[in-house]
Amino acid sequence: MADRPVSRVVVARHGEALYESELLSDAGGWLSPLGREQAAGLGELLAAEVITRVWTSDMSRAVQTGEIVAARLGVDVVVRTGVREFGVGAAAGTTGVPDPFAETFAAWVSGDLAARIPGGESGDEVVARWSGVLEAIADEHEGESALLVSHGGVMSMVLPLLATNLDPGHARDRPIPNCGHAVLERGAAGWVVRSWLGDRLDP
Template structure:
């Protein structure tokens, strides 16, 4: 099976660098709406069997133009949400952003027992994301393609662990709003990373170079761009 893991469009908290990881989360900015509107044309070469989103508003809004264009529903699935920031939720100071990123990197290097400050450890994240993906795979044939609109940190970490990327390669992954990872395989035989598209699917003109996009950037880059604490 082929999974197209698409990150949601831009939100106000992506612009200011806040760790917005709770449900329902922020809506899209005007740029985020434009990014979402560009997805159907960008994915025109894929025969999409189904479109999935998380319980967060931003993923559902991002998935809607594609689903509407293909005559499909947006299926909301628990378990695909962003990695919780725990005690760091909605903070944007460099120390908090750095702690969040350092925890993600530790998981990518195999230290799944390390907890997010005031939040879950890597085992808990991987278990719930694996379960959600497994349920999706069970509904499709081996030749199907499904689009899953999810979140920056969740896509990066799950891809790294599921595709067996080495720690440094995984830590260097970046994914801007409406960037995409393409994975092929299944839970039994394993997953292979077939494509990593770090920029917006609609093209570079839809990227916001001035945003402090902490869940889509590498941990090092995010921590080097401090913004006022929220």
């Protein structure tokens, strides 16, 4: 493990999306014109990163973002279900007001990963599926850089829990905007976030 090459993974949120309905669902949505501009901008920003592959969740707003970035970088795209947004559970078909996830999300950030979205996933289940894909990406890209396009809620919850240098509530003060990104590196000591929304962080 001590001699394992560092894997560098840029984790980005998808671009601004439009949806068929304003009601909550697990549907994928699609990029708005602004979202396409944001994705193109992300591709330009990452041109100096030497990204070797783009990975995305299977939700269409993430896939479309990844395809736009990959076209700019000249690399291929791989889709993985495990890094999709956490499911809405029993809140499907509601307006989402008040926020039906606030209590569960607060419990997750406080360390209670057994807490479950009614009719949906527990924190343990979300972390397991999302981190499993991240580890697989890191294994495949040892000594390289890759891009993972995912979703704001799951990124805000999981990344601070995985990183050795972030407080679990880090994203509360630094929420991730559309096409905002964090740079992670996995080395012998585990995962470290090198930058969050462009600001460098201490290991």
